[in-house]
Amino acid sequence: MNKPRIKTMEDLSLAIGVSRPTLSRFFQDPSLVKAKTVAKIEKGLEQVEYVPNFFATRLNRKSTRMIGVIIPYLNDLFFTELLEAVEVAAMDAGLTVITQCSHSDPAIEARAAETFMSMNVDGAIVAPLGDHSDQMVYQRLKSRMPFVLMDSRPKTMPDVDYVGTNHAQSTGLITEYLSRVGGPPVFLAMPRVNFNAVERENGYIAKMNELGLVPEVIGAEFVNENWHFEDHGEAVLAAEFARGRFTDRSILCANDRVAIGALRAASRHGLAPGQLKKGGLRIAGHDDYLLCPYLNPPLTTVAQDTASIGRKAVLRMLQLIRGEVIDDTPEITLFDGNLVVRNSA
Amino acid sequence: MNKPRIKTMEDLSLAIGVSRPTLSRFFQDPSLVKAKTVAKIEKGLEQVEYVPNFFATRLNRKSTRMIGVIIPYLNDLFFTELLEAVEVAAMDAGLTVITQCSHSDPAIEARAAETFMSMNVDGAIVAPLGDHSDQMVYQRLKSRMPFVLMDSRPKTMPDVDYVGTNHAQSTGLITEYLSRVGGPPVFLAMPRVNFNAVERENGYIAKMNELGLVPEVIGAEFVNENWHFEDHGEAVLAAEFARGRFTDRSILCANDRVAIGALRAASRHGLAPGQLKKGGLRIAGHDDYLLCPYLNPPLTTVAQDTASIGRKAVLRMLQLIRGEVIDDTPEITLFDGNLVVRNSA
DNA sequence: TCCCTTTTTTGACACACGTAAACTTTGCAG
DNA sequence: CTGCAAAGTTTACGTGTGTCAAAAAAGGGA
Incomplete structure (x- = not known):
């Protein structure tokens, strides 16, 4: 043996x-x-x-058949879903994936990029950290290898291929739904850790204007930009409830984790979202977090098509690697969100 | 520029x-x-x-300063917490972590191990898939490099260093708590995807016997061994509730995800766990999943010390790499669980 | 059996760096 | 100025494989 x-x-x-x-x-x-x-x-x-020997093998090859993937955060089921989609697609394409997590630290993110460059990976797929990311690192990465942004896109990088969700559509979709089944929804913003936060807020405002309703945003003044979404949602809404406000309104949360906090605030105030007999409170989220069906009440939300986003990011990467890209205009691919109606709204 | x-x-x-x-x-x-x-x-x-060049650098070094980590599943906050703890500890030690996910497929797990061997990583930390894992792969891995098991340990590998939770203690702890605040708890088993499932069940039974109570296990007959814990918990409990059983009992779920399903079943049957005025139903879990505080009601559970487990796994790995291990008897490190009382029980 | 084509082998060089030994320079005290 | 140790340079070889051209071998048809 x-x-x-x-x-x-x-x-x-x-x-x-x-x-x-x-x-x-x-x-x-x-x-x-x-x-x-x-x-x-x-x-x-x-x-x-x-x-x-892996190293000796890659040392003298033009292509290492490896791609690097950076995600900002591990303890978030949205990113793990995305990562899983990427890994599966890459595996199908015969690519080895090297995953690095930023741990919400720009310095670690920069180091991860450095590692990719030293490994001569064929390309990098990055779900960026957000405002705090070191833009220079992205520029260097892009100048050295095929580079695809995923999930969120810094405004400072308009010339990069990007795959994500059409937030104007997705947020508009649920805004419209909430307006239809209840009164005009309020938008509970999330900490502005990345650019999606703003895009969703804008999507909400645009749809409200289109519907002839007055947009109303709360929770945007909280400036501690961290990833404790649940705490943020609960804190904002608890403060409002304490002043007797929004207890009978439709509340659209910027993402599901904010909504989870919002649900908790509601529960603590004895409110039962989604059930008209107990008042008009409705709470909805965004993303379709894996646990949404199991919340109490199950959360109405808009699903991001993580499977498609991850797959598309890899496919685009393959095109770039193979040099199948003729024009050098960046390709922006936005997938629509899908309304998932449950009990909370 | x-x-x-x-x-x-x-x-x-x-x-x-x-x-x-x-x-x-x-x-x-x-x-x-x-x-x-x-x-x-x-x-x-x-x-x-x-x-x-990363490869050229590693090629001719005795130590690559890299360790491989395998986790079975990405979309599970327990494993992401564990992985995070490992990554942080490894970073502190100046090690580069190569993470691979089994995606609950033994073939992928085997391939990941193969990759580690070809990369000459200094060692491998593995959270095994469970019964289905290819034991031969582990044996080869162990014979080639320092090897530490984490979270769960196949019975077929008693001679390997292992870091995990003392399930007898942790399960006993919450069993005792439930017995004290309510009637004798029932154990809602989980799909037997790994060996922890059995250990927790045994821990419960032992503690019940110690307390002079009669153990009662449900949900063990479900043999579809997948990772859909929530669905399992809900299905088992919904079936019981439909027959009018266990609606006023303390139910100890084998893990938090099972408990999340159990909570949903309770909610659907109009039951409010943890509130005596509405009957004696109590639901508790195990692990202290990140979202437990935000469930409705917040879940009473036993926290696994993921931070310590991850750190210890890395520290032990460092010892093995440095050859600081004298005797060749395997080191088994079990961390105690901590009771986290919330509203559900 | 002979010739031609397809495979395989051989040999040589490349890859980018680690490492060790021998040698040279530098810096400084006496 | 001399002597000496520390730091740096040269030189040479090792790491395990990719790649290419040329040579050799194998296989197939007439």
């Missing part, structure tokens, strides 16, 4: 009786080698323990 | 006017080079764009 361990391809070629270049071709693509020789090699491989 | 790009250390040494070996030492540890020379090099680096 304990096979002899062979470290180098050289030694392996001696053990099997095939030349090293032939082995090299075999490991890259067995179809490049005659069937008979393939059989001989495979038989030999069963006798020993050998794994080609 | 666009600095000239230098690819090799050789070229860089020419550009700066310092020998290549000196540069090599500088990049490994600037303190190995005289301050004056350091200044000269750093000044030179500002003029050009150069990043040492």
